[in-house]
Amino acid sequence: MMKDLWMGTRLLFIDISAALCILQKRISGHKLTKREMKKLKRVLNDIISVVPVAILMLIPVSAIGHAAILAAIKKYLPSLIPSPYSSERLDVIKQLKRTKKMDIQSSSNLKVSSSVLAE
Known part of the structure; x- marks a missing residue:
């Protein structure tokens, strides 16, 4: 539960920084795409909620x-x-972490296999 809360908070700050970049782009006079507008609205809604x-x-229960x-x-x-x-x-992030971990394990297994074959 705490891990999910931490991961969600990190995602929120990543989203906020992306939204700030989009706002900066808009303020500098560039036209925003539909995708950028949708992301901006989603982040603003997230901040409000x-x-x-x-x-x-925070209520003590x-x-x-x-x-x-x-x-x-x-x-x-x-x-x-x-x-x-x-x-x-959160499930997408967890899946990405598992995939990354599997990639690291498979690459280390390949290195071990190649070093054994080289001997």
């Missing part, structure tokens, strides 16, 4: 209470959960 969720999570609050939000107000904390985006 972080505040109420953070307030709810038990861990079970926080889990119940999150479950209720997911069920009744799913758009309130910022996209970096959504299970879909």
